Amino acid sequence: MDEIISGIIEAFHLIVTLDPEVMEIAQRSLTVSMEATIIAALIAIPLGAIIYYFSFRGKRIVIGTIQTLYALPTVLVGLLVYLLVSNAGPLGMFRMLYTTNAMVFAQVLLIIPIIAGLTIAGLSSLDKELKYTIQSLNASAFQAVATLCREAKFAIMSGVLLAFGRAIAEVGAVMMVGGNIRHFTRTLTTAISLNTSMGEFATSIALGIILLSIALIVNFGMNLIQTRHMGGEKDV
Amino acid sequence: MKKVLPVFGMVLLIVAVILTAGCVGTPGQETGNQTVTSTVTATPTATPTTGAVPDQLKIATTTSLYDTGLLDSVQDYYLETYNVDLLITSQGTGKAIESAKNGDVDVLLVHSPSQEAAFIDDGYGVNHRGIAYNYFLIVGPESDPAGIKGMTPEEGLTTLKNLGESGESNVIFVSRGDNSGTHSAEKNIWKAAGFNYTADISGNPGTWYIETGSGMGDTLTIAGQKQAYTLTDEATFLTYKNNNNLQLVPIIDEGASLLNRYTVMTINPEKYPNTNVKAATDFTNWLISKEGQKFIGDYGTETYGKSLFVPMSSLADSTVPPFSIDCSTPVTVPTVATA
Amino acid sequence: MSEEQVVGLDRITRVYGEKRALDEVSLSVFRGEILAVIGPSGAGKSTLMRICDMLEEPSSGEVTLFGMPVMKKTRKILRERVGILFQKTVLFDRSVADNVGIGLRYRGCSRDDINGRVAECLKSLGMEEYGCRSARTLSGGEGQRIAFARVLLTGPDLLLLDEPTANLDPLATKMLEDMIRTENAQHNTTIILNTHDQSQGMRLADRIAVLMDGKIVQTGTPDEVFYHPATVAAARFVGFQTLIEGSVLTVAEGCATVSTGAGLIRAPAGSVRSGDAVTVALRSEEITVSLSGTGTPGSGEGVSGTVCSVRKLGPVIEITADCGVLITALVPARQHVADVFAAGTRVHLSWQVSQVHLISG
Numbered sequence: 001m002d003e004i005i006s007g008i009i010e011a012f013h014l015i016v017t018l019d020p021e022v023m024e025i026a027q028r029s030l031t032v033s034m035e036a037t038i039i040a041a042l043i044a045i046p047l048g049a050i051i052y053y054f055s056f057r058g059k060r061i062v063i064g065t066i067q068t069l070y071a072l073p074t075v076l077v078g079l080l081v082y083l084l085v086s087n088a089g090p091l092g093m094f095r096m097l098y099t100t101n102a103m104v105f106a107q108v109l110l111i112i113p114i115i116a117g118l119t120i121a122g123l124s125s126l127d128k129e130l131k132y133t134i135q136s137l138n139a140s141a142f143q144a145v146a147t148l149c150r151e152a153k154f155a156i157m158s159g160v161l162l163a164f165g166r167a168i169a170e171v172g173a174v175m176m177v178g179g180n181i182r183h184f185t186r187t188l189t190t191a192i193s194l195n196t197s198m199g200e201f202a203t204s205i206a207l208g209i210i211l212l213s214i215a216l217i218v219n220f221g222m223n224l225i226q227t228r229h230m231g232g233e234k235d236v
Numbered sequence: 237m238k239k240v241l242p243v244f245g246m247v248l249l250i251v252a253v254i255l256t257a258g259c260v261g262t263p264g265q266e267t268g269n270q271t272v273t274s275t276v277t278a279t280p281t282a283t284p285t286t287g288a289v290p291d292q293l294k295i296a297t298t299t300s301l302y303d304t305g306l307l308d309s310v311q312d313y314y315l316e317t318y319n320v321d322l323l324i325t326s327q328g329t330g331k332a333i334e335s336a337k338n339g340d341v342d343v344l345l346v347h348s349p350s351q352e353a354a355f356i357d358d359g360y361g362v363n364h365r366g367i368a369y370n371y372f373l374i375v376g377p378e379s380d381p382a383g384i385k386g387m388t389p390e391e392g393l394t395t396l397k398n399l400g401e402s403g404e405s406n407v408i409f410v411s412r413g414d415n416s417g418t419h420s421a422e423k424n425i426w427k428a429a430g431f432n433y434t435a436d437i438s439g440n441p442g443t444w445y446i447e448t449g450s451g452m453g454d455t456l457t458i459a460g461q462k463q464a465y466t467l468t469d470e471a472t473f474l475t476y477k478n479n480n481n482l483q484l485v486p487i488i489d490e491g492a493s494l495l496n497r498y499t500v501m502t503i504n505p506e507k508y509p510n511t512n513v514k515a516a517t518d519f520t521n522w523l524i525s526k527e528g529q530k531f532i533g534d535y536g537t538e539t540y541g542k543s544l545f546v547p548m549s550s551l552a553d554s555t556v557p558p559f560s561i562d563c564s565t566p567v568t569v570p571t572v573a574t575a
Numbered sequence: 576m577s578e579e580q581v582v583g584l585d586r587i588t589r590v591y592g593e594k595r596a597l598d599e600v601s602l603s604v605f606r607g608e609i610l611a612v613i614g615p616s617g618a619g620k621s622t623l624m625r626i627c628d629m630l631e632e633p634s635s636g637e638v639t640l641f642g643m644p645v646m647k648k649t650r651k652i653l654r655e656r657v658g659i660l661f662q663k664t665v666l667f668d669r670s671v672a673d674n675v676g677i678g679l680r681y682r683g684c685s686r687d688d689i690n691g692r693v694a695e696c697l698k699s700l701g702m703e704e705y706g707c708r709s710a711r712t713l714s715g716g717e718g719q720r721i722a723f724a725r726v727l728l729t730g731p732d733l734l735l736l737d738e739p740t741a742n743l744d745p746l747a748t749k750m751l752e753d754m755i756r757t758e759n760a761q762h763n764t765t766i767i768l769n770t771h772d773q774s775q776g777m778r779l780a781d782r783i784a785v786l787m788d789g790k791i792v793q794t795g796t797p798d799e800v801f802y803h804p805a806t807v808a809a810a811r812f813v814g815f816q817t818l819i820e821g822s823v824l825t826v827a828e829g830c831a832t833v834s835t836g837a838g839l840i841r842a843p844a845g846s847v848r849s850g851d852a853v854t855v856a857l858r859s860e861e862i863t864v865s866l867s868g869t870g871t872p873g874s875g876e877g878v879s880g881t882v883c884s885v886r887k888l889g890p891v892i893e894i895t896a897d898c899g900v901l902i903t904a905l906v907p908a909r910q911h912v913a914d915v916f917a918a919g920t921r922v923h924l925s926w927q928v929s930q931v932h933l934i935s936g
Contacts, residue, residue, distance in 0.1 A: 088337075092338075098323060181325050194326075196454075
């Protein structure tokens with residue numbers, strides 16, 4: 001009990017005084033996960049939209065697979081990226097292992113299914129008449145997909161934020177491919193893991209509080225978007 | 237779509253900006269306190285120490301060495317003094333060696349003689365030098381329910397096994413079980429005590445033998461919580477005991493099989509020509525230099541009242557058993573035979 | 576005069592799993608005409624629309640638009656000439672002006688061109704000050720008019736309207752109907768209109784097709800469809816409440832005498848012959864109700880019976896009497912009518928012979 005209380009007090013001290021190491025770690029976590037989320041969104045939203053818009057053989061299987069991959073084990077992604085970017089692996093020439101780029105890469109793989117899947121779900125929840133109207137107005141496939149994504153923007157954005165939350169809270173993959181190197185690849189989650197194993201509970205708690213705050217802000221943002229969305233629907 | 241990213245960014249950028257401001261702000265205050273002159277002359281673009289981009293050296297090491305904090309101190313000192321950024325990733329010895337074998341790091345810092353020998357023999361490592369040593373400890377609850385105090389490590393573990401298998405419920409041994417240096421030291425003790433580790437211990441566990449598969453710190457926590465015995469390196473134990481309310485004390489701290497020696501190796505550039513072999517050579521030479529050895533020997537004296545590591549250079553002759561490692565001959569950049 | 580065929584459907588069948596939404600539908604629609612497709616919900620009207628708009632492909636059969644067969648190659652060109660409006664108002668979550676202009680944007684028109692035409696269009700609707708508003712703020716009627724304007728701005732030669740007023744109030748319905756009529760009159764646009772509202776079909780259509788259970792059971796002028804339904808189901812759908820089975824006894828001078836459960840009923844013979852099994856169809860509003868023994872049935876004829884139910888329907892009262900078979904009549908809801916014709920009252924129901932319609936089979 002004492003450990004927890006003194007840990008929390010120490011944690012607030014670290015946060016209030018903007019402890020440089022804690023802030024650096026938090027900032028790295030944010031940068032890496034934001035980068036990963038933006039890259040993943042740029043890939044996954046068009047991907048999801050294309051899967052939604054076109055009919056093709058095996059479409060259901062593809063969507064089912066994407067949904068299954070929501071729960072993609074992070075260590076599996078870590079392992080895959082590790083093997084890919086390791087100096088002995090196919091992408092070894094870039095010497096990417098133990099860099100933030102490798103971490104971004106792993107997180108991108110991790111969250112592409114979430115964004116793509118929720119993009120498909122968001123688009124599917126649009127009225128089918130909307131798709132018909134766009135087609136009937138003779139939009140090109142690109143115009144149609146762009147218009148539909150714009151209409152589903154709230155749902156898609158929720159997906160993007162959810163994906164960001166998963167990326168920043170993930171520990172297995174970034175630990176494996178980032179190596180938890182101080183001043184270089186250490187993130188909130190890997191630092192919590194390390195500090196706990198070193199018995200530095202106060203730092204762990206401080207980092208945990210920051211992680212939780214980020215999750216709260218993201219959640220708050222998501223709620224805000226959804227309320228706006230609902231409010232909009234009432235007007236119709 | 238154009239609207240999606242800005243709104244998403246807005247939510248997150250606010251956080252990022254606040255944190256960035258915090259990061260930039262604090263070092264500024266520090267430099268202000270340290271040197272008045274540097275703040276006067278400093279231009280916004282110049283860094284206080286040196287303008288050159290630091291070289292980077294990737295090091296794989298074991299959790300038991302990293303968790304002591306020694307390498308973090310070395311990292312800070314080395315960056316400041318030599319403008320080389322040591323990028324240190326800590327894993328179990330097994331995984332550290334794996335990433336060295338894959339050429340993902342430039343330097344390997346471990347403490348597992350048999351695995352080191354295999355690594356060198358397979359041609360993955362060169363410039364093998366000893367840097368420091370200390371002793372493994374068998375730690376356990378103060379009450380010592382198995383009564384093994386004063387025994388040799390081999391006798392102690394044998395007694396634990398016998399009592400544990402006879403159903404003595406408060407006799408438990410916690411093992412790293414992760415192929416780490418500490419784990420292989422444990423295996424060596426079992427071997428010396430006359431057991432086949434795979435068949436008799438790991439392959440035939442009772443409730444008395446727990447494998448955590450985790451780092452040294454986690455394993456100590458588990459042993460503390462369960463009031464069990466475990467094998468630990470001295471440095472992690474001291475660090476951990478100091479940071480926590482760890483209810484464990486050293487029970488057996490003498491015996492030849494408890495020697496724990498730390499060595500450094502450079503990844504053979506013949507296997508991976510794209511490693512930073514120059515910086516690796518410099519770093520090895522620094523570790524065995526007077527300066528480096530003093531740094532290692534001094535580490536921890538302030539906090540723990542005693543040093544966590546004994547510099548290898550303090551030995552009269554490290555090349556004889558049980559150490560059997562060169563600790564003083566400077567290394568040179570290995571030449572790569574061109575095909 | 577040879578009419579130009581705009582839509583040609585040749586034995587179109589559309590199957591969803593087990594269900595045949597459309598079953599061998601053949602239909603021609605000609606340039607400049609308004610064809611109303613009527614039928615109960617689930618009859619396949621919307622499927623028919625989607626197939627005409629190339630949004631869905633038929634399981635079998637061929638579609639021809641403007642004389643061109645619908646194929647992958649021709650779809651893009653044909654779509655330029657076809658517009659569709661759904662029952663559910665489709666508005667994009669952007670400004671009213673953007674909504675109206677989006678079809679032109681897809682066609683790659685210049686921004687200035689779009690702005691000009693959108694402004695002109697909004698002006699003609701009397702909605703010029705709505706341009707900058709978010710489309711979400713529009714009322715149902717306004718929204719549907721904007722959605723319609725969006726389609727019209729692309730200059731379609733064929734308009735497909737799928738229950739366009741089903742969700743609108745009477746005033747908004749009238750405004751949209753006016754727009755439909757104007758478009759047809761000014762641009763000679765061919766229009767197919769789905770509706771379950773018979774009176775709307777009556778008001779707007781040049782021709783009506785009755786679609787039931789995926790089959791077209793009748794096409795004809797509104798008068799033909801409403802007063803001479805081809806099947807019992809169609810008769811029931813267009814408002815014949817009393818349908819009595821019987822057989823033709825004699826046919827003389829264009830007048831058939833039919834033996835029914837309510838006695839002998841005379842009707843214009845049409846094409847029936849003596850001995851045919853027929854159904855006698857009577858519109859409730861054509862039947863006059865009087866108390867037995869008071870006044871004469873006049874020039875018509877009728878039957879007597881006992882009132883078994885009285886339902887007030889606002890301006891009219893629906894009286895059902897047992898005359899051997901049940902016959903339903905509508906009478907104006909004057910004072911005390913409901914009391915006068917209370918259940919159990921003996922009444923006489925009468926009608927003009929010319930208003931009786933016989934359906935073969």
